[in-house]
Amino acid sequence: MKKSIIECEDVYFQYEDSTVLEEITLEVKEGEFWALIGPNGSGKSTLINIILGLKNPDQGIVKLFGENVDSFRQRERIGYVSQKSNSFNTGFPATVLEVVKSGLTAKVGLFKAFSKQDEQRAMEALRIVKMDAFSTKNIGELSGGQQQRVFIARALVGKPDLLIMDEPTVGIDQKNVASFYSMLNELNREHGIAILLVTHEIDLVTDLATHVACLNRSIHFHGRKAEYQNMDDADISKWYGHPVRRVHTDRKGV
Numbered sequence: 001m002k003k004s005i006i007e008c009e010d011v012y013f014q015y016e017d018s019t020v021l022e023e024i025t026l027e028v029k030e031g032e033f034w035a036l037i038g039p040n041g042s043g044k045s046t047l048i049n050i051i052l053g054l055k056n057p058d059q060g061i062v063k064l065f066g067e068n069v070d071s072f073r074q075r076e077r078i079g080y081v082s083q084k085s086n087s088f089n090t091g092f093p094a095t096v097l098e099v100v101k102s103g104l105t106a107k108v109g110l111f112k113a114f115s116k117q118d119e120q121r122a123m124e125a126l127r128i129v130k131m132d133a134f135s136t137k138n139i140g141e142l143s144g145g146q147q148q149r150v151f152i153a154r155a156l157v158g159k160p161d162l163l164i165m166d167e168p169t170v171g172i173d174q175k176n177v178a179s180f181y182s183m184l185n186e187l188n189r190e191h192g193i194a195i196l197l198v199t200h201e202i203d204l205v206t207d208l209a210t211h212v213a214c215l216n217r218s219i220h221f222h223g224r225k226a227e228y229q230n231m232d233d234a235d236i237s238k239w240y241g242h243p244v245r246r247v248h249t250d251r252k253g254v
């Protein structure tokens, strides 16, 4: 039986007097690729922060790999890429390899030197995202799409079982988005990494994902992609808050 990686049970959260999440129950199991979709302000980033243990829910239980998030210490099992990762300016003085190695800081320690093995792991992560040829380049010299691949490599360097990404394609030009998603597909299918991906690009991602969760304060749907695809656009539009018309894409998101 597949093991649980993320479990949220009846989670509630509010900022001051406004409730942004209620009755959130969700389970992600090993090897699954979940797309978390919802309109602006629907609580997606807040839920990700709660899952990562960066915010405490007002009510409910959150578990990672079967352990309560408060006591969970195996941080290297989770790679996280935020929305704002690709905001390095051209003057930032770090090479691609250094950025990827910084993903090992939790393991190696802040002031300890990286070993030859750490360097090899960083190069391996860069190979997976097809950025090894850029290892000595300054991160600021790369395009948004290339930078985001490097941040994925940094998230992968600790060999995580789960990759959480909050709108990783923001700032990537459209022609590179399809190859970015195709890389995520490879990470999930060939490397067996579970993925939780927050996105607005519902057509592109729902073809890649194995499961879909639709959030707008509460979870309006969660389940296998095929069930999501069988829903009417009219039903999706109701909870999304504005008309939605889905377009079928191929498995590479094209």
Ligand SMILES: Nc1ncnc2c1ncn2[C@@H]1O[C@H](COP(=O)(O)OP(=O)(O)OP(=O)(O)O)[C@@H](O)[C@H]1O
Pocket: 015, 016, 020, 038, 039, 040, 041, 042, 043, 044, 045, 046, 047
């Ligand atoms: N620090 C905060 N203090 C008060 N309200 C907040 C705070 N952060 C977010 N909110 C509000 O909580 C709601 C949910 O925000 P959240 O960022 O989780 O949504 P989201 O679905 O990720 O949005 P987007 O798709 O626009 O990134 C929004 O109404 C937002 O304005």
